[in-house]
Amino acid sequence: MNQHPDFLxxxxxxxxxLKQLSLAQLTQLASEIRSLILEKDSVEGGHLGPDLGIVETAIAWHYVFDAPKDKIVxxxxxxxxxxxxxxxxxxxxxDPxxxxxVTPYSNPDESPYDDFAIGHTSTSIALATGMAKARDLAGENYNVxxxxxxxxxxxxxxxxxxxxAAVEKGNLIVVINDNQMSIDENVGGVVTSLQKLRESNGQTAENPFKALGFDYLYEDQGNDLEAMIKAFEAVKDTKHPIVLHINTLKxxxxxxxxxxxxxxxxxxxFDLKTDKxxxxxxxGPTAASTVIDVVKDELEHKKPLLTINAAIPGVFGxxxxKKNYPEHYLDVGIAEQESLTLAAGAARNGAIPVVFQNSTFLQRAFDQLSHDIAxxxxxVVMLVAGGGITTNSKTHLGVFDQVLVSNLPNWKYLAPTNLTELRAMTKWAIxxxxxxxxxxEPVLPLPAEGKAGHDYSQIHYEIIPGEKVAILALGDFYQLGEKTQAELAKVGIKAALVNPQSANILDEAALDRLAQDYQVLVTLEDNAIDGGFGQKVASYLGDQNILVKNYAAPRExxxxxTAQAIYQRMHLTPDQLASDIQKLLG
Known part of the structure; x- marks a missing residue:
């Protein structure tokens, strides 16, 4: 039900x-939009600061330009x-x-006003340049x-x-939304450069955009509707590349x-009244706190650790x-490639880099994983968060990290089944x-206690023996393996349960024994099925007399x-797995 029928x-x-509204009405509209962002985010969660800060820019752009003919990325x-x-x-x-x-990111399947599904950073200028090139080839005339x-x-x-973009021959407008923040505080020389432009009202001779060949316009009042309308009117229909640099408040x-x-x-x-x-x-302890405890212990023992992240320290705790060991902490900004290549340089010169990556952003740095490190x-030690089946937009899926990392030479990819094991793996890796x-790092909660090794240079599967069927359950899906084992026990099937420990290093001797002792082997992994752990197992056992069945996320x-819907569709629930296994056993 529409809770605000009186809203403009x-x-x-x-x-x-929009074009029929007065400035006063546009100002009212901005207030309504902010109220709705706060209301929905308080119920659903979501991006808050970025959307509150961009309201006037969005209204002014759509007031001045003619979308969807004119394009904005x-x-x-x-x-x-x-x-x-x-x-x-x-x-x-x-309407709650x-x-x-409505999806939280731009989505061309949802609206003709969105041209791309975008969820990762730094892509807009290249995308817009490509659009401008195509427009020029077609002899068309509109703003990008x-x-x-x-x-x-x-x-x-x-x-x-x-x-x-600087050498594009036609219209191309780059709006720099300068709110002096990344996710955390912004870092690097870009900060200095933009600060000089703001402090001089865009007049400093040290203008990197002009140096590249752009025309340039600065607007200090980026949250003033009248000022933003005038700024967009000034750059509309320009026949050359121009940067409009706006100062906004996140x-x-x-x-x-x-x-x-x-x-x-x-x-x-959150609660709008208390902000809580x-x-x-x-x-109790989490995966993130467990890893941080190990890092702190290693730092206290004077290990030359360098912790590195790409603008998301909060994800990893x-x-x-950052506060207590600043000389051992580095935020490289939203630059996953830089984080890994810098880590490679540090490792070559004697430091021990511990790089913290989010699965969905890690794919941006595949070449660095391969060329610079492997x-x-x-x-180089790398902790990967968010790697699993979760409810998320298609731009933020975390089911590809195993395929990216584990198919490269030299990388070992470890997958703990409990926090004790996570602690041991982190300490050994360092x-x-x-x-x-x-x-x-698991996406599902792990039990705090459990078995753990001390040396993972060689992988030795932990096997709880059974009969007829063996379940290899990787990482946080070990709990799914336990529940499936319990379901099978209800119908008299005593399944073996195996902790593989690694997503890519196989215990071939253990697999050979399993092939001799069991009829069916089932693999479970919280990642993409194609190119994943299960297919490695199936490939190794391809010439042996055992049926191998893989269960994981779809390649799509x-x-x-929802994660639960994906589980159902891919038969990743204990009752479905138990039923499938009974059929496989005949």
Whole structure:
């Protein structure tokens, strides 16, 4: 049910309706949009600060330009809530019953006003340049805009995009949304350069955009509707590349988000009155806290550790390292490639880099995993979070990390089944010195206690013996293996249960024994099925007399399909697995 029938936004079916409004009405519209962002995020969670800060920019762009003929590419697109409300999708905020009907990132399957499914950073300028080239080849005439934040400018692809955009022969508008923040505080020389431009009102001679060949315009009042309308009118229909640099306030309209931008970049559901999350905190140790405890212990023992992350310290609980061991902490900005190549350089020169990566962002740095680290067989430790089946947008899936990492030479990819094992694997990975090691932080809660080894240079499967069928359950799916084992026991089948420990290093002797002793072998893994652990097992056992069946995530982009629905569809529930295994046994 529409909770705000009196809102002016109800009359905005498309951007064309904006053009009939007065400045006072547009100001009212901005206030309504902010209220709706806060209401929905308080219930659902989501990106808060970026969307609150971009409201006037979105309104002004759609007021001045003529979408969808004129194009805008939103970098990351985590700030597109206002854009979506102005392009026929306001029901996704006005009506709580329809909150789930609008995806959180730009999505061409959803609207002709979105040209790309975008969820990773630094891509907008390159995408917009390609669109401009195609427009020019077709002899057409319309505006192409890339909107990119100062945080996204730290990514290498942004520099590559600027390099090529600067020599575009026709219209190309690059809007730099400068809110002086990435997810955490922004880092690097980009900060210095943009600060000089802001402090001089865009007049400093040290202008990197002009140096590249762009025309340039600065607007200090990026959250003033009248100023932004004039700025966009000034750059509309230019026949050459131009940078419009705007100064905005991240979190505008909600004081807690202004005062603590880091904590309000993305939020869990929260109470609007207190700003406190309504999601209970995990009790006891977590995977993140377990890893941090090991890192702190190693630092206290004077190990030359360098902890590295790409702008997401909160995901890994790195704030404590940042605060108490600043010389051992490095945030490289939103630049996964840089984080890994820098780690390779540090490892070559005697440091022990511990790199923290999110599965969905790690795919941006495949060449660095291979060329810079694996080919040089360097002692780099990498913790990978978010690697598993979760409810997420198709731009943020975490089911590809095993395929990326475990199929490269020299990398060992370890997958713990409990926090004791995670602690042991992390400690071993840091203290060994024979090549790179990745460790899969689970997406499902792990039991705190359990068995653990001390040396993972050789993988030796832990096997609970049984009869007829063996279940190899990797990482956090070991618990699924236990539940499936229990379901089979109800019908008199005593299944063996195996902890493989590694996503890519096989215990071939153990597999040979399993092939001799069992009729069916089932693999379970919380990652993509194609190119994954199970297929490695099946390939090794291909010439032996045992039936191997793999269960994992589908090789497809799922878009906000719930994890439970994927489990059901892929037969990743204990009752489905038990039923399938009975059929496999005949």
């Amino acid at each position: 936004l109800n009359k905005i079916a498309s951007p064309a309706d 939103w970098d990351v697109s985590h700030q597109t809530y206002p854009h979506k409300m102005l392009t026929g999708r306001a029901y996704g905020w006005l 019953d329809r909150y789930e009907e 805009t890339a909107l990119i934040g100062d945080g996204s400018l730290t990514g290498g692809l942004a520099f590559e995009g600027l390099n090529n 979190g505008k309209g909600y004081q807690p988000a202004v005062e603590n931008k880091y904590a309000h970049h993305w939020v869990l559901p 999350t309504t999601v209970p905190s995990p009790q 790195l704030d404590e390292i 080919a040089n067989n360097l002692h 203290e060994q010195a024979n090549g790179p090691v990745a460790i899969k 982009y799922t878009d906000l399909e």
